[in-house]
Amino acid sequence: MSSLAFVVAAAAVARHARGAPQWWYAGLVAAVGVGSLIQHGPHPAWQAYAHDLPLAALLAFVAADAAADLSGRRSPAWWPAAWWPPRPAVWAVPALAVAPLVAVGPAASTLGQAALAVAATGLSLRRAWRRPRLRRVLVSATLLLAVGALAGNLGDRGGWCRPDSLLQGHAAWHVLAATALWRLAPAVGVHGAPPPAPPGATRPSSVGGRTADPR
Numbered sequence: 001m002s003s004l005a006f007v008v009a010a011a012a013v014a015r016h017a018r019g020a021p022q023w024w025y026a027g028l029v030a031a032v033g034v035g036s037l038i039q040h041g042p043h044p045a046w047q048a049y050a051h052d053l054p055l056a057a058l059l060a061f062v063a064a065d066a067a068a069d070l071s072g073r074r075s076p077a078w079w080p081a082a083w084w085p086p087r088p089a090v091w092a093v094p095a096l097a098v099a100p101l102v103a104v105g106p107a108a109s110t111l112g113q114a115a116l117a118v119a120a121t122g123l124s125l126r127r128a129w130r131r132p133r134l135r136r137v138l139v140s141a142t143l144l145l146a147v148g149a150l151a152g153n154l155g156d157r158g159g160w161c162r163p164d165s166l167l168q169g170h171a172a173w174h175v176l177a178a179t180a181l182w183r184l185a186p187a188v189g190v191h192g193a194p195p196p197a198p199p200g201a202t203r204p205s206s207v208g209g210r211t212a213d214p215r
Contacts (some may be wrong), residue, residue, distance in 0.1 A: 006033025
């Protein structure tokens, strides 16, 4: 049931979403929750795809969002500009690349997701260094993920995931990861600085349809 934390986080993100990037982000967070419910619940033969692919897509999305901000682009060309007709986005490519790894086995899929996680974390921390106004959001989200990952790892290795136990390391991972994704939401879609402004003018940047300091 702890997988529902992702669905709750997605609903909270969607409630305050500003523009298409945050709506896409909310959808991916919800998909992670649904995939987790499928894996930890009915566990059908295709459960690994339901669990791993949304997670890979979300990690690729976060990495691409940070890269877009760091590149200084006001309107990244790879963002879907409308709900219909659907347009391709480069962040979906790494997620699709994980599909054959899922078919190979859990170890290969885990390595693919780990690579995406490293990219997302590294770019987000670099973004925090470059954007002081986003630093608190990005660093706190990263810390929540780190603590959650530690709790989940200790739970998996230490046998905390017993159904009859109140101490559930993996459940703590779900809740902390969902909280981190909710915390990260205000930074989603905050993209780079616009072209240089004339001397003496301010330099606003686009933040979900409004202006804000690009730092």
